[in-house]
Amino acid sequence: MHPLKKNTDEKGKICQLPKMIYLLTDFGFEGQYYVAQLRGVIQKLCLEDCKIEDITHAVVPFSVIQAEYFLMTTFPYLRSPCIVIVVVDPGVGSSRDIVAIKDKDGNYFIGPNNGIFGRFPSKSKIIDVRIIQNQKILTTSVSATFQGRDIMAPAAAALANGLSIEELGPPSKPLQVNKLPDVKIGAKFVTGGIYSIDAFGNIITNIPATLFKEINLEEGKVIHVQVGYIQEDFTCGVTFSDVEKGGQVVYVGSAQFLELGVNRGSAAMVLQAKIGVPIRLLWE
Amino acid sequence: MHPLKKNTDEKGKICQLPKMIYLLTDFGFEGQYYVAQLRGVIQKLCLEDCKIEDITHAVVPFSVIQAEYFLMTTFPYLRSPCIVIVVVDPGVGSSRDIVAIKDKDGNYFIGPNNGIFGRFPSKSKIIDVRIIQNQKILTTSVSATFQGRDIMAPAAAALANGLSIEELGPPSKPLQVNKLPDVKIGAKFVTGGIYSIDAFGNIITNIPATLFKEINLEEGKVIHVQVGYIQEDFTCGVTFSDVEKGGQVVYVGSAQFLELGVNRGSAAMVLQAKIGVPIRLLWE
Amino acid sequence: MHPLKKNTDEKGKICQLPKMIYLLTDFGFEGQYYVAQLRGVIQKLCLEDCKIEDITHAVVPFSVIQAEYFLMTTFPYLRSPCIVIVVVDPGVGSSRDIVAIKDKDGNYFIGPNNGIFGRFPSKSKIIDVRIIQNQKILTTSVSATFQGRDIMAPAAAALANGLSIEELGPPSKPLQVNKLPDVKIGAKFVTGGIYSIDAFGNIITNIPATLFKEINLEEGKVIHVQVGYIQEDFTCGVTFSDVEKGGQVVYVGSAQFLELGVNRGSAAMVLQAKIGVPIRLLWE
Known part of the structure; x- marks a missing residue:
């Protein structure tokens, strides 16, 4: 209690x-x-x-x-x-x-x-x-x-x-699980799903922020992001005020998941993203 | 109380x-x-x-x-x-x-x-x-x-x-009544008014659901619906999941009035409907 | 208390x-x-x-x-x-x-x-x-x-x-003041800023309603309103129901500031207005 x-x-x-x-x-x-x-x-x-x-x-x-x-x-x-x-x-x-x-x-x-x-x-x-x-x-x-x-x-x-x-009432059957893709981590990539898109077109993934440390995505590193057939580059761990207009950034959101945003633009538009679809981050 | x-x-x-x-x-x-x-x-x-x-x-x-x-x-x-x-x-x-x-x-x-x-x-x-x-x-x-x-x-x-x-304050004059058309039932038709249109374009009429039984509008029956100069066919008493995309249905809404909907579409667009205008249902 | x-x-x-x-x-x-x-x-x-x-x-x-x-x-x-x-x-x-x-x-x-x-x-x-x-x-x-x-x-x-x-915590530095232009009154004009724009496109200025009396803007008087390079005429102290469709009026809003509106239209569109920019009222 x-x-x-x-x-x-x-x-x-x-x-x-x-x-x-x-x-x-x-x-x-x-x-x-x-x-x-x-x-x-x-x-x-x-x-x-x-x-x-x-x-x-x-x-x-x-x-x-x-x-x-x-x-x-x-x-x-x-x-x-x-x-x-x-x-x-x-x-x-x-x-x-x-x-x-x-x-x-x-x-x-x-x-x-x-x-x-x-x-x-x-x-x-x-x-x-x-x-x-x-x-x-x-x-x-x-x-x-x-x-x-x-x-x-x-x-x-x-x-x-x-x-x-x-x-x-009587006991229920097992609880259904929805189709959001699970997070999988590889040597040079991580895949997950799109959990939400906010009013500004920022993409919220289900990839936990702890990954930033774990896989050494240090500030300023550029990674590739794939949604469907589209691939775009995003810069890690910086804020909108660190990039120029149209700058594409990946950052830790207030819910402690990785998020993708475009300064004064829409990451969802750039990546043609929809809630529930797979998303893939790759780096060198 | x-x-x-x-x-x-x-x-x-x-x-x-x-x-x-x-x-x-x-x-x-x-x-x-x-x-x-x-x-x-x-x-x-x-x-x-x-x-x-x-x-x-x-x-x-x-x-x-x-x-x-x-x-x-x-x-x-x-x-x-x-x-x-x-x-x-x-x-x-x-x-x-x-x-x-x-x-x-x-x-x-x-x-x-x-x-x-x-x-x-x-x-x-x-x-x-x-x-x-x-x-x-x-x-x-x-x-x-x-x-x-x-x-x-x-x-x-x-x-x-x-x-x-x-x-x-002092007693009021009689309460005004707004211009929503009243419901009238004929042999093979019923007329009424459009009470509301929801966010999905479903049309809510002021025709009470009890009519379904009264006038024998059984499930699956196709009726004609007129708004202004437009007439469209709708199928009675089925749910969206019973029809294909674009299927037009008339059903009993949660407020116990007849409603008109289009599966993944907008009945209000199809019928060019506005709140307050007359609506007419005909059948054979 | x-x-x-x-x-x-x-x-x-x-x-x-x-x-x-x-x-x-x-x-x-x-x-x-x-x-x-x-x-x-x-x-x-x-x-x-x-x-x-x-x-x-x-x-x-x-x-x-x-x-x-x-x-x-x-x-x-x-x-x-x-x-x-x-x-x-x-x-x-x-x-x-x-x-x-x-x-x-x-x-x-x-x-x-x-x-x-x-x-x-x-x-x-x-x-x-x-x-x-x-x-x-x-x-x-x-x-x-x-x-x-x-x-x-x-x-x-x-x-x-x-x-x-x-x-x-410790005492703060002085409170910042935002950039809304201050109200200035001249012989035949008043300038101020746009405080807000409502859902109908009505413009709310920061010019206090008391000005109507002070500068003798009597009902029916036509004044010029400038926002940026645009100038339009508005009629004082009347309500929307007093003018025809498209009629442009300046009136006292519910917050006791001067507001600009267009009957069944948008004053913000007519004047290409944005919140925070200067606005100028002139009369003869």
């Missing part, structure tokens, strides 16, 4: 901070009223006041891979223990289950078993995974097209109210 | 959940600082802590019809009783009044009398409608261009603080 | 409203997960529950001038005393300091010393400015690219927890 979860007030009385519920969706700004419906259902059903926060609703539509990136890199900064709901689902209406995961730290993760939870939370942390099927806790009229509101939100409220995860 | 509004804590003491105030505007993401001003004024004036939530700020600018759609379809999922403020107003500076509505369930609705409240809340629920005129509760310097902040937000805070609606 | 900050409940017991922390950034909608990280760090570190609100995250990327506009015009409507964090920083990684400012009303302002705080809060209100350097309160692994999360958020939480500003 998070050390800050329970506090004492001036008179030594224990104050309970509100329960935390976090939302991560691909509804976009235009889908804000769907977020309102999720929040409303949770607030109607929670017996005590809870605090509902947004991780982001700006996931590229249906991108389970980018959703994993946002979840994995943001979660360490959230107040824990908490309940996270993820509504990013290219397979709405298909046969994948809606599941709830419990980890060792008392956190719950709710969403479709479609690859979003394949890498995070890590397998060593997970203690139970259940299919959400208990009709008693679901909103009565279950629409085929909004399972977030009708299944996930009521399940989150039930867990916040103290229901044990076993009561949600 | 909502059954969850009052709760008891572990010691049986009654806990008061915070008052709910909901915002619905067309400020857009770029107008977020206007939302901050609304929230700030409410938080300054509320004597007790209140909870301010966003229904959406993504209403198409000035679209009273889309605002009605968002309000009508989202409200059933919100924690009630609550106060809703709607700031969507093509007639800023014109002669329509700013009104407050009270319904039988203890909810209040605040906004311009410009058609936003003509269908929801329903007439049978409304027990009082007042023009907000009481100078004592308004922010002193009333700007001609931001009545949301200077009239509506202070009125909402006053109601949250326990003021009775009669003290806001 | 704000008169509403302390309240008494039904039994006369003093209720403490939650501490207010406001965020102002240029993260955009796509950067919402960065906002989640700021909020999460604050919520982890605050000993009591606090209320975190968004001023806006829609600042034009790196525009210190527009950020100043949003801060200056929104702050009067916020619940005070509060802590404001501003993360808008074209010079990330450069040598400017991260500072904390305390004003006479008990408010704190945290952000880079890069021109954002040069005009607001006003010098007469400021009682202390410190460089945030105390390693004990900072998040341990300080990333070069996200000082908002790793320096500013922990400093805000520390102040909310009661730390005195002197403990954050």
Whole structure:
């Protein structure tokens, strides 16, 4: 349990901070009223006041891979223990289950078993995974097209109210893993996948920053970067202010992954990059 | 009163959940600082802590019809009783009044009398409608261009603080109804209006889903859809995954209205549709 | 101290409203997960529950001038005393300091010393400015690219927890002032700068509305407006509904500055205007 979860007030009385519920969706700004419906259902059903926060609703539509990136890199900064709901689902209406995961730290993760939870939370942390099927806790009229509101939100409220995860439904099949390419390191290269692309066209890879030291990519070294049939040169370990306009740099991002950027330009355009595709770094 | 509004804590003491105030505007993401001003004024004036939530700020600018759609379809999922403020107003500076509505369930609705409240809340629920005129509760310097902040937000805070609606001002003229075409059902057709268009170009009509059964639009049946001079064929009651790329489908949306969509395409583009215009479905 | 900050409940017991922390950034909608990280760090570190609100995250990327506009015009409507964090920083990684400012009303302002705080809060209100350097309160692994999360958020939480500003670090150099042109009034002209441009292309200047009276710009008077090499005529003191489509008007905006707009058009396009550039109004 998070050390800050329970506090004492001036008179030594224990104050309970509100329960935390976090939302991560691909509804976009235009889908804000769907977020309102999720929040409303949770607030109607929670017996005590809870605090509902947004991780982001700006996931590229249906991108389970980018959703994993946002979840994995943001979660360490959230107040824990908490309940996270993820509504990013290219397979709405298909046969994948809606599941709830419990980890060792008392956190719950709710969403479709479609690859979003394949890498995070890590397998060593997970203690139970259940299919959400208990009709008693679901909103009565279950629409085929909004399972977030009708299944996930009521399940989150039930867990916040103290229901044990076993009561949600039977044990789940193994969690799906999405198709983001794994990182592989060779003598003079490393390959991985594109985890995300930000609003400026910077490319975030899944290659950990620790590699910079490990493979001796010292500052100023020029490496080749390949995405599909395109190859471009990028300079290591410098910042945008160190290069001229159009300068191409590879650097450690705030999430401690290698990122590629172009000063006042777009690395994603230069490399014709898309989320989820393989990326290859080579050097001499 | 909502059954969850009052709760008891572990010691049986009654806990008061915070008052709910909901915002619905067309400020857009770029107008977020206007939302901050609304929230700030409410938080300054509320004597007790209140909870301010966003229904959406993504209403198409000035679209009273889309605002009605968002309000009508989202409200059933919100924690009630609550106060809703709607700031969507093509007639800023014109002669329509700013009104407050009270319904039988203890909810209040605040906004311009410009058609936003003509269908929801329903007439049978409304027990009082007042023009907000009481100078004592308004922010002193009333700007001609931001009545949301200077009239509506202070009125909402006053109601949250326990003021009775009669003290806001005199009874209002009848509530305006906006120009969304009504639904009419014939032997082999139904006409209605376009309530909203989502980020993917799906068209949401005001034709209730119950019609599917009533008029025997069974799954797989092809119907003709007319908007203006354009007519296109759509297949009934199937999902996107049932048709190929470009396939045109009519289905029941999460708000229980008929919706039109194109698999990986835009129904709004295909039909050159705009919010508020008439739409006609015909079949043999 | 704000008169509403302390309240008494039904039994006369003093209720403490939650501490207010406001965020102002240029993260955009796509950067919402960065906002989640700021909020999460604050919520982890605050000993009591606090209320975190968004001023806006829609600042034009790196525009210190527009950020100043949003801060200056929104702050009067916020619940005070509060802590404001501003993360808008074209010079990330450069040598400017991260500072904390305390004003006479008990408010704190945290952000880079890069021109954002040069005009607001006003010098007469400021009682202390410190460089945030105390390693004990900072998040341990300080990333070069996200000082908002790793320096500013922990400093805000520390102040909310009661730390005195002197403990954050040594006194700061004078606050930088950004390059927005100052207002100058002549016999038949006034010059100033462009503070902001809204989603409709309306131009917000830094010329105060009081000028309308002072220089006798009566309703209906036509004035010349110059931006760079472009000059256009605008009509004073009327609203959009008073002119035909394409009509160009100068009016008092909701922030009490002169604004320029085009009915169903964009003043920013007509004048090829950008935030921060000089603007000149002339009349006969």
